[in-house]
Amino acid sequence: MLRFDAARRMSIICRAVAFVCGVAFAASAVFAQSSGDPRRGAAKAVACGSCHGSPERPPLAGMPSLAGQQEQFLVLQIFLLREGLREVPQMAGMFNGLSDPDLTDMAAHLASQAPPSGNAGRDPKLHTRGAGLSKAMGCGSCHLNDYRGQKQVPRIANQREDYLAATMKAYRDNQRTGADTSMTAVLYKVTDSEIEALAHYLAHQ
């Protein structure tokens, strides 16, 4: 009940912010397979930056940076959140009424932004351990060697360390939805300490 109230509250806030920013809430079943329009998306995605940061400002604690994220990944995740297939209490209701073109425009805009450049506080030992684990586990195979991601595979380079760790744990513990379940397979039986080393390494690229 508490979660629901919080979610509803957040949703009201979002609607207010979105209204001010002139987001058009129009239901539409038509999906353009081509990518969205970043210019239109810029106006629709103004609210995102208040938590997710911008090229100039890092995201809030525990939040992913969306700047420079892979477009296909963003489209999929916004879709999953809109449909309630992926439940994040802070995001509940934020995409109510958002059409498929709105969604692709937002994704195109966010994808066109400059990605995060790095985080402070690098620990050389932990970094080395994470690098070794990433090599052993083949993270770069899908996320590519500089971890910028590709298609539905997200950019993980220089994301916040807390976000990366929490996300990997959620995948491992069957609590997170992705394009498929490959992350759950890759993280099968990976320990918290291994995940924390990976998160530290990936956050400091």
Added chain:
Amino acid sequence: MKSILQSCLRSTPLKALASCALGLAGAYALAQQLVGPQTNPPSAKEVEQRKSKGGYSPERMKNPNLSGHAGRMTVTPPSDIPVDKIKVPNGFKVELWAHGMPGVRMMARGSKGTIWAGTRIIGRVYEIKDKGGVREHRILAQKLTQPNGVAFQGGNLYVMAINRVFRYDGIEDNPGVKPVELTAQFKLPPDVHHNWKFIAFGPDSRLYVQVGSPCNICEPSPEHGQIRRYIADGSGMEVVARGVRNSVGFDFHPQTGELWFTDNGRDWQAENGPQDELNRVSKFGQFFGFPYCHAQGIPDMDFKKKDPCKGVTLPVALMGPHAAALGMRFYSGSMFPKEYANSIFVARHGSWNRSSLFGFDVANVRANADGKNAKVTPFMTGFMDPKENKFWGRPADVLLMPDGALLVSDDQNGAIYRVSYKK
């Protein structure tokens, strides 16, 4: 955590945003301090142990083109589905039978002609009715965790998601029926990977259920890597086949009643294999080799043991490297030419862990009832262009209709095709 959320609720919207975020971050930072990271680099032994847990680092992982394909969650209009590109043997015809159902996969048919289809990530179960030449569909269930499994028996529809089981009693007479939840009775493991279900009723009226291995390669726990059967109410569980990696399709031989199933081969070992399998269960509880022995007797590169293929039932047929052989049905209809009698149609979803695409078709397998002399022939092709190394469609399941036509689902386009034959 509760108090943080409560304080969020009491404050103004903007303050709420800030205090929520800071509070959650603080709680997380505290949790991190309590766990405390380990700072040594992993030793060679640790890397080896990591592999044995299902992580692995073969040379092939250096190839960035071997990651999975993204499914499409949004509606594909019929004008964007190039049915004319699909090729079938002479005399056969393909038509777009139903569309507009993103992610449509495994199919079951009711005794009064309703078709139900499960999905994976999009979490829906579709119900399709043939209204005199036009198909109409509705979303029967949604927001489930990969409700891939559908089966029908005695007027009731069974839907199996990864973690939940439902029965819709008499649904064809009572479309609004509330489902009975059978989750507690079936006691399925919670793991998501390779645990989207394929389910079907056998000639023994038992419900057969796959419980895959929750990894690419690992020693599965005793409750994984198998095909089980249950009494329809979820009681009387028995393990029918063991050493299974991930089966997403099975059927029962029209003459012998034996269970035959497809099994997906492991990834990352090699470009050309180990190939997917078509297996036949000739003895209850047979062992099919995972994780030690693959395909026609290929030892695993990570999980090694002496005589890895000893006691392993080898496949009837190899279905191709990384082909993703999924839904399969024996052909017991009367419409197709007689050489197709008791042959098997297998939907090959298509490879991702291979630099040259393979599969993306429906194959036909002819074999003796004892599994001998199997021959695999591509039957319905054209979803993939080998020259361009690109695909536009992915067959996921096949279903035999009472008139002898074959339905083929394509989850990439949210479509179902009908394959028919006329002399």
